């Protein structure tokens with residue numbers, strides 16, 4: 459299947475999560491295109507879409523929200539997954555989900571919404587961001603778990619197999635069958 463992975467990222471942490479998702483979907487035999495949300499005019503050339511965004515001050519990135527505004531109907535008409543990255547520290551903070559995650563998920567009828575940890579490198583921040591990060595007591599470090607990301611992406615790949623009717627793509631390794639309720643995995 460032709461899959462679009464489009465991730466809004468300021469400092470690269472969320473883009474790297476999107477790259478892991480794209481790699482896993484490619485390994486499962488899909489034709490994957492990775493684009494910045496600003497570069498996506500239309501999504502009707504894709505069978506499925508994975509949307510990703512960093513969260514700043516309680517909001518998804520404007521580029522991601524604007525893409526959803528432009529293509530809401532077309533997104534809702536195909537399988538869509540949504541992830542966001544942001545929480546920092548141990549325990550992960552903030553615990554609250556950004557309000558617009560639910561709004562965006564409903565508009566695109568997301569099949570799943572997943573929160574991943576974030577990464578904060580103070581040296582990459584501008585002055586205003588540094589001041590904000592200090593104000594909200596954001597902890598520096600890399601709190602992403604890329605194995606967790608790959609596991610989630612394999613779940614997306616399995617669901618895509620089901621949408622396609624369970625047939626692996628020509629020349630692609632067969633994906634694991636979807637777990638049944640009685641399956642002990």
Ligand SMILES: Cc1cc2nc3c(=O)[nH]c(=O)nc-3n(C[C@H](O)[C@H](O)[C@H](O)COP(=O)(O)O)c2cc1C
Nearest residue numbers: 467468469470471472512513515516544545576577
């Ligand atoms: C100024 C600032 C504000 C932030 N606000 C939030 C927030 O409200 N919620 C959250 O979960 N993460 C917040 N974060 C953490 C970022 O989302 C996290 O560092 C993310 O991984 C950055 O992704 P990027 O490198 O793709 O831009 C904030 C970070 C900074 C620097």
